[in-house]
């Protein structure tokens with residue numbers, strides 16, 4: 001083996017050598033024209049990617065910090081927040097709002113299923129915020145963001161989407177009327193971990209201005225003031241932003257439509273391969289994510305993940321929470337292409353055979369995946 005792993009995790013994801021090299025710059029002041037240019041470039045590119053004119057706040061933290069920034073600036077103590085929970089990260093989103101003292105109403109749906117819209121409709125009355133995870137990384141479900149936003153607005157609430165693992169699926173922030181989007185660098189943006197972003201509509205900014213602030217590091221007013229000067233209140237992760245700027249150039253030169261179409265094709269090829277191996281998605285297939293597949297592997301997840309990594313240098317992940325032993329999660333986002341999908345399917349098949357799982361013929365999965373790429 002070459003000693004080079006193929007990273008197919010649901011994050012962090014593989015980063016190109018060129019993007020890594022873009023980080024290799026000397027440092028400079030984050031309160032000067034050079035940083036202002038970097039800030040402005042990244043902001044415009046994120047807007048293009050998300051289809052929004054919203055304001056972009058640069059938060060130096062992993063994705064959880066972006067979620068906490070949103071929760072602490074949007075929900076005052078005792079204010080009603082409806083959180084749609086259908087997976088591990090949605091439960092963390094709920095916990096972020098609980099931590100800032102919001103009066104949280106949970107709309108629970110089964111893991112693997114999308115958010116139950118009729119239940120949301122019944123329970124969203126009087127809410128200030130309706131929050132959900134767009135792409136649930138624990139289950140591989142994509143929620144119906146536009147419909148959730150429509151329900152939120154019909155009740156006079158703002159809509160927040162954690163889109164940390166969703167980049168690569170179609171996402172139209174302004175056309176879908178989403179008020180707040182949270183992103184992080186290490187998933188579909190194909191950049192090392194270290195920065196998150198909160199994008200806000202004018203209405204969300206207005207709400208954040210009025211909310212009583214309970215955090216100093218995440219105080220919206222400080223971010224708002226600095227954003228006017230294309231700066232951040234504290235020292236940003238300059239190198240990570242350079243890498244992101246480069247990665248966004250790659251995405252935008254591919255074109256957002258082609259970028260999402262490539263994710264869809266890879267996801268379809270991968271799903272076809274799973275079918276040929278007799279495997280099932282954990283997610284309801286009508287809501288399957290194009291960036292992450294969670295695969296049912298009852299009782300065998302750990303063994304297969306270990307074999308894929310040790311024997312074949314393909315790194316994927318087990319399930320989360322109660323499904324740790326029963327689910328394998330594969331990320332197919334960022335720079336993933338046909339070679340990566342075919343290699344991952346090959347490693348999956350061989351690892352299943354080595355562990356005496358399934359009754360397929362070696363090559364069935366790879367053959368199914370390849371056929372997708374030869375379709376006209």
Ligand SMILES: Cc1ncc(COP(=O)(O)O)c(C=O)c1O
Nearest residue numbers: 062063064089137162164165184
């Ligand atoms: C949907 C979602 N939300 C939040 C997070 C937390 O992000 P981080 O680990 O960067 O703090 C993750 C991480 O996997 C995620 O997938």
